[in-house]
Amino acid sequence: MSPFKHSDLTQDSRHDVEKQIPSKASPEVNITASPTATTDVDPEHISEPTLFRGRLAQWNAKVEGLSSLEARGITRVLPEHRFTGGLRGHVQMVLLWFSINLVANNIITGLFGPLVFALGWTDSVCIVVFAYILGVAAPAYMATFGPESGNRAMILSRFFFGYWPSKISAVFNLIQQIGFGIIGCIVAGQIISAVNGNGLTIAVGCIIAALCIGLLATFGISVLHTYERYAFIPQLIVLFVLVGSAAKEFDVSATSQGAPGTITANRCSFFALSYGNSVGWAAVAPDFYVYYPVGTNKYATFCATLLGAWIAFVFCNILGIGVATAIPNVPAWAEAYDVSTLRGLGGFGGLCAVILALGSVTNNAPGTYNAANTFQVLGRYTEAIPRWMWCVVITIVELVCSVAGRNHLFAVFQNFLPIMSYWISPWVTIIVEEHFFFHYLRGRPFDWSAWEDKEKLPVGIAALSAWLCAWAGAIVGMQQVWYQGPLALKVGNYGGDIGAWLSIAIACVIYPPLRYLELKKLGR
DSSP states (O other), X not given: OOTTOOSOOOOOTTSOGGGTOOOOSOTTTOOOXXXXXXXXXXXXXXXXXXXXXXXXXXXHHHHHTSTTOOOOOSSOOOGGGOOOOSHHHHHHXXXXXXXXXXXXXXXXXXXXXXXXXXXXXXHHHHHHHHHHHHHHHHHHHHHTHHHHHOOOHHHHTHHHHOTTTHHHHHXXXXXXXXXXXXXXXXXXXXXXXXXXTTSSOHHHXXXXXXXXXXXXXXXXXXXXXXXXXXHHHHHHHHHHHHHHXXXXXXXXXXXXXXXXXXXXXXXXXXXXXXXXHHHGGGGTGGGGGTTSOTTOOHHHHHHHHHHHHHHHHHHHHHHHHHHHHHGGGOHHHHHHHHHOTTTTGGGOOHHHHHHHHTHHHHHHHHHHHHHHHHXXXXXXXXXXXXXXXXXXXXXXXXXXXXXXXXXXXXXXXXXXXXXXXXXXXXXXXXXXXXXXXXXXXXXXXXXXXXXTOTTTSOOOHHHXXXXXXXXXXXXXXXXXSSOBOTTGGGSTTTOOOOHHHHHHHXXXXXXXXHHHHXXXXXXX
C-alpha cells in the first residue's frame, strides 16, 4: 500500500480494536476515525460530552464523510490502522519538510541578518547554517515519537508534563501556530499586492492565503501529505529564477558593521532569531507521522526530517541574505524594499511572484492542522468539537488578524519569532531528559495507550517547576524591542538575545533532581 492512499475513509465506533470489537476497516488504510471513534481507555472510564444532536449531528456526519477528509482528532492511531512505510515513507518525510520550509517567509528571515542586524555575508551565512541545524534537530527528534506512539505532539506532552500541566504548553502552541499562520498570510498579501502594482490591496491577498490554508488543513493528513509531495516544485523553480536574475547583484564581500561588542550582540540576536524560526516545528512534527508503522526506523526518521527541513531553511535564508546585501547598492531594490518586502526583486514576473506568495499555504497549512488538534487537547468539550470545525475557527482568526496587522510585517517577525523559542526550548529539553534519564537508561517503556488516563500519566510537578524556572531565565536573557533582560544587556554594547540558551541551561540543571524526587515521593 502506497503511503497515504486509502480506500476506507470512515471508521465506526462499533468496530473499535482496543475495545476488543472486531473492525471491518483494513488495518493499513484507515486514517479518518472520528474524534471519539477509538479510545485506549475503558469506555466507562471517561464520559464524553455530546455536543451534536439531531440535524446538527447529521450535518457533521455528512461533512466528515467527504472524500479524503480526515475526521479523526486527537484519538491515538492504533498500530492496526497504520500504512506500510518503508523507503517511500522516508522519502515522503524529506519531501514533506523540504516543501513546508521552501517558502518566502524564510527568505524574509534571511533579510534580517544584513538589514536589521548589520551583519556581513560571511557572518550571516555561517549563522543560518549552524542555527538551523540546531533548530531543526528538535522537530527531527520529536518526530521519532510519532510512529512509535501514534499520538499527536500535544498528547505526547502529557507523557512528560502530566495531564494538567501539558495544557499550558498546548496554549502556547496554539499562539505559536496561529501566529505563524498570520505571518504567512501577511507575506502572501504583500507579495500579491506588490506584483499587482498595489492595485490589489494587501488585505485581499491575506484573505486568499487564509482561505487556501484553512481548506487544506480542514481536509487533513492525507491531502496535506499529497499536496506537500509536489508543492515544492513550482516554489523551487521560482527560487531558481530569483537566483538566476538577482545573484549577480549579491555583495558577498559585505562585512559586519559596528563595534566588536555590537557585532557580537547582533550575531547572538540573529542566531536566536534563526533558531526560533525553526525550533517551533518541534510541537508539530509528530502529528504527521502517526500513521507510519510502529517499527519505523527512528534514526532514518530523524535524519529524513532534519535533512528536508535544514536544506530548505538554509537555501531560502542564504537567498534572503544575498538579496539583503544588494539592497543598499541597487536603487530599484531599495525602493521596492521600502514599499513592500519583495516587490520587483531581480526581475520577477507576476506569475512567479504569485507562485511564491502561495507558498505560504504550503508552509502554514500544517501548523493550522496541528492547531486544530491542539484545541482538542484543552478539555473534554473542546475535544468533542470536530477537528474540521476548529480548522474553520482558526482560519477566521488568521484571516482577521493578518488583515489587521498587514502593515507591520517586519515588526511582527522581529518580535514574534524569538519569543516562541523561549517556551519550546525548555519544553524539548525536559522531554529529552525524561526520555533519556528516566526511561531509556532505566529500561522503562512508555505506555502509549494511557494517553487519556490521568492516573498513569506523570503528575507533572517537576516538569512544570523546571519549565517555569527556565522561563524566568529566558526573561532575564531576552533582547526584544519592547523589553531587554538584565543579562541580555551584558552582551556587547547594546545587548544580545540569549534567552533561549539560558532557558535550556536552567531546565537541564533543575529538572533531573526534581523528577527524581517526584518519582520517589509520588511514584509517577
